[in-house]
């Protein structure tokens with residue numbers, strides 16, 4: 001059921017099931033308690049679900065859906081016997097209260113700032129190349145993307161070295177292409193090739209030596 005709840009209407013937080021209890025007896029009725037277990041103790045509190053002592057006034061169990069971030073909540077629904085039914089009722093109310101904020105330029109900018117990185121240059125260039133019309137509207141977005149690429153390229157170089165990562169990824173791809181299937185006793189194995197390493201590389205660091213050895217392997221003839 002959780003996955004069917006819309007994010008919080010107010011802050012975008014996650015809807016969460018909350019439980020509590022309240023005294024069954026109304027003011028004036030026998031059994032009502034003005035003490036710390038009574039209604040004067042305030043409205044039901046989320047998480048107040050522990051069984052009360054036998055001498056305390058009788059309570060009924062309550063359920064609601066609330067936002068874990070900002071606390072916005074549905075009304076409390078009494079749980080008779082079926083907790084799921086009560087939560088379903090809450091969920092219906094929760095999902096009805098939907099007045100989603102409109103997308104703004106700021107949202108789009110945030111998305112671009114968060115999601116586009118230096119390695120997306122090809123994607124952005126491809127988008128530009130494929131765009132055929134509506135330059136008036138899309139131009140500023142392309143400008144935003146281009147600016148983000150420049151920014152990312154500058155800040156990424158310092159804090160997150162992309163190039164070594166890409167080189168390693170390329171080496172792994174090459175190894176993948178050189179893998180052969182070997183069938184032994186009915187089982188299939190992936191066999192990586194033996195990779196020669198020249199003797200004059202023996203002074204190098206372990207990783208560098210392996211990297212050079214892999215780079216020296218021929219590409220597989222894929223045709």
Ligand SMILES: [Zn+2]
Nearest residue numbers: 008011067070
């Ligand atoms: Zn919220």
